Amino acid sequence: MRLRREQVVSTALRLLDEVGLDALTMRRLGQELNVQAATLYWHVKNKQELLDAMAEALLSDCVARAPEGLTWMDRTANMAERLRRALLAHRDGARVFAGTYVTQENTLRFADTWVGALREAGLSPRAAAWGTWTMVYYTIGFTLEEQALAPLPGVEDGKVDPAHLRAALARGAYPHLGEASTHLLDADLDARFRYGIQLILAGLEAAPRDEPSDPAPEGPRPRRQPRRNR
Known part of the structure; x- marks a missing residue:
């Protein structure tokens, strides 16, 4: 075959x-x-083209329409959740996705929907584009760390033992970390991820809606004519 x-x-x-x-x-x-x-x-x-194709395939389940009736913030958060689930669906999925620059159907449609959700909220093209990038970068970074610390196949425990951090903080040399230790060691990664997304969305909600129009791209500058000797 x-x-x-x-x-x-x-x-x-x-x-x-x-x-x-x-x-x-x-x-x-x-x-x-x-x-x-x-x-x-x-x-x-080459391998980079293979990674691009794998990244495109990872997004195959992300392009479905979001549930009806959601606010723009819920729709946007849903996009980030979908991306995280897609990356977590495969071992090292975030590493595969990071650094790729895919211009194929799944990736472009997913990105268009994401930017569109922010545009419908009244954000300028720049704020919608950069806001989308910010959420994508956060999702990739969070998932990279999440997968890096996860147990490997055939290994019962993860790579990090919380007891080491507890022992270090017990000496009292880092009072602020000690005060926040319960939250630093909180294993509810879903809640931590959503918290970060909500912080980003709060910033986007506060972004000005009256930004000046995006400047038109500059055309090629005329070439200087060589100076003639007189």
């Missing part, structure tokens, strides 16, 4: 769950698909 690009991407995502991003190499993928390198590179020319 002829190899298809979709098969390459789906196999790469399965391997990602099994071995993680660091062990996901083009050679390993070719072996899994039982194809030669030349066949594999016909579909993805």
